[in-house]
Amino acid sequence: MKRIALVGMLVLAITVVAWFGWLSKDSATDEVVPVITVMDILHATDLQEGIKQAVLKHDVDKVEQWLEKAQEVAEEARLPQSDINYLESRQAKEYVIFNAKRTLFNDEFEQRFYSLQDIESLKKKYPEAKDLFPSVERLLAKRDQIVMNIASTLSDGAEPGAAEIKKAKAMWVERYKQQTQSENNENLTQ
Numbered sequence: 001m002k003r004i005a006l007v008g009m010l011v012l013a014i015t016v017v018a019w020f021g022w023l024s025k026d027s028a029t030d031e032v033v034p035v036i037t038v039m040d041i042l043h044a045t046d047l048q049e050g051i052k053q054a055v056l057k058h059d060v061d062k063v064e065q066w067l068e069k070a071q072e073v074a075e076e077a078r079l080p081q082s083d084i085n086y087l088e089s090r091q092a093k094e095y096v097i098f099n100a101k102r103t104l105f106n107d108e109f110e111q112r113f114y115s116l117q118d119i120e121s122l123k124k125k126y127p128e129a130k131d132l133f134p135s136v137e138r139l140l141a142k143r144d145q146i147v148m149n150i151a152s153t154l155s156d157g158a159e160p161g162a163a164e165i166k167k168a169k170a171m172w173v174e175r176y177k178q179q180t181q182s183e184n185n186e187n188l189t190q
Contacts, residue, residue, distance in 0.1 A: 038083040041070045042096060048103065055100040067093060098128050105129035109136055113143060114176035116169055147172050 041047065047066055054062035071087045086092050105126035112119055119140065123133060150168035151160035160168070 036073075036077050036079075038074060038079060038086060041073050041077075041087070042092070047096075048099065051096045052100040052103050055097055056104060063093060063097060067096065101126050101128040102132070105132065113139065114180075115173060116143075116147070143172075 047070055050066045051063055054060075054066065067087060070092075071084055074084045074087055105122065105128070108122055108126075109119060111117075112122060113136075119136060123130075147165070147168050148160065150171055151164040152158075154164040154167055155161065
């Protein structure tokens with residue numbers, strides 16, 4: 001009876017060891033899941049800024065260099081070959097250029113917004129941002145209304161004249177300059 005119990009325990013021990021061995025072998029062959037995606041790479045701030053500067057300078061070679069860096073990151077992260085192939089594609093290049101142009105539109109719009117300039121030439125320059133045009137037009141209308149409210153205040157509630165409108169615009173622009181200078185000073189201290 002002791003022998004049967006000993007053999008049973010031995011079989012049980014061998015089974016348990018084999019089971020855990022099989023589990024560890026099975027988990028070792030599982031694919032490693034990448035910690036980043038191809039979109040994480042394409043939306044990395046350094047890549048986006050590099051592409052934006054390349055687009056601004058019309059430097060197609062620089063765009064290609066940034067995409068090559070993206071491919072290196074993808075390979076290092078062991079992304080699937082399909083993702084690496086995408087980064088080598090014309091579609092990836094068009095995607096990053098499209099996004100860069102939209103960012104450039106936003107940057108230039110902000111400058112024009114605060115300096116009271118119109119954006120018609122900007123719309124022609126960046127048709128990639130056409131879905132943003134209605135929103136920016138509403139912002140411009142609100143800006144212009146604020147300037148007119150300032151001018152009304154300067155004219156004590158009467159219909160503002162050219163002098164009040166000119167002063168209101170100057171006040172608007174000065175406020176932007178102060179805000180920009182304050183932000184620049186904060187960035188320097190960080």
